[in-house]
Amino acid sequence: MEVPCMPHETKGGSPAAWTGIDPRVHRYEFRIWLFGKMSGCYDCNCSKHANIGKNMLTPTKIFLHYLGKLHTLLKQVEQFEGDILQNRLHPEMFPLLQQAKTAIGFTLRTTCPLAGREIVSFSDDDYTLESVFAELASTIDYLSAIPDGDFRHIDELKIQTAAGFADLNLSGWDYYLMYSMPNFFFHYCMVYAIARQAGVPIGKADFDGFHKYPLGFFFTDECDPVDAENNAVAAGPA
Numbered sequence: 001m002e003v004p005c006m007p008h009e010t011k012g013g014s015p016a017a018w019t020g021i022d023p024r025v026h027r028y029e030f031r032i033w034l035f036g037k038m039s040g041c042y043d044c045n046c047s048k049h050a051n052i053g054k055n056m057l058t059p060t061k062i063f064l065h066y067l068g069k070l071h072t073l074l075k076q077v078e079q080f081e082g083d084i085l086q087n088r089l090h091p092e093m094f095p096l097l098q099q100a101k102t103a104i105g106f107t108l109r110t111t112c113p114l115a116g117r118e119i120v121s122f123s124d125d126d127y128t129l130e131s132v133f134a135e136l137a138s139t140i141d142y143l144s145a146i147p148d149g150d151f152r153h154i155d156e157l158k159i160q161t162a163a164g165f166a167d168l169n170l171s172g173w174d175y176y177l178m179y180s181m182p183n184f185f186f187h188y189c190m191v192y193a194i195a196r197q198a199g200v201p202i203g204k205a206d207f208d209g210f211h212k213y214p215l216g217f218f219f220t221d222e223c224d225p226v227d228a229e230n231n232a233v234a235a236g237p238a
Helices: 015-019 027-040 059-079 096-114 129-144 172-198 204-208 225-231
Strands: 158-163 166-171
Touching: 059 096, 059 129, 059 172, 059 204, 096 129, 096 158, 096 172, 158 172, 166 172
Parallel strands: none
Antiparallel strands: 158 166
16 A cells, blocks of 8 residues: 655644545554654655654664674573573473574564565574674674665565465565564574573563663562572563
8 A cells, every 4th residue: 555655744634634544444554654654754755754764663773672682691691600502491492592593593584585685694503602692793783784774665575485384475564573573582582581491690671671670579479589589680570
């Protein structure tokens, strides 16, 4: 659906009047318009909107934030007294190290097609934490260099990919919001969960960089006092 950019001077009126979309009828399309147009003004090249892209919530901005948090988590894992890189939540699931590598890989699998590029990878066969840190640094450098404007054609994209044994053909937005982004967070969450289960002193503040709890705070009274004292961190209980 082609929708004109909303002028800055627009005041009043219904959303349907200035988007061409009636949110009461086309809720999904209106959300996409709000996400893409109002935060990024993807399709508008007029001078009055030239700087809006600086505030656009692009895939790179999201991934760069959480790759930074992944680096924080892995540093905590590195400093932990036990070797937990091969720990798993379940025997049929990837271990921590592979979960981290897969999360990193999904940032490139997401951004490259959405920016009209071939998918690149900075992974190598050196299956160590040091190699993951190197892969993480190279990925951050690569994503940082992608201009926001490269994502302006998401509306027009059709992306083919494989999800396990399923072959998918998705629109740009479905690929981004319904497939790639959830998969990145799945593997990122696994890194956190495995590390937390093993006793690494991390909390929700380490996970998202926003939360903060007082030292020793827990949501449940069932926590063992000795364990609580040993594992209490300013990051919080989550």
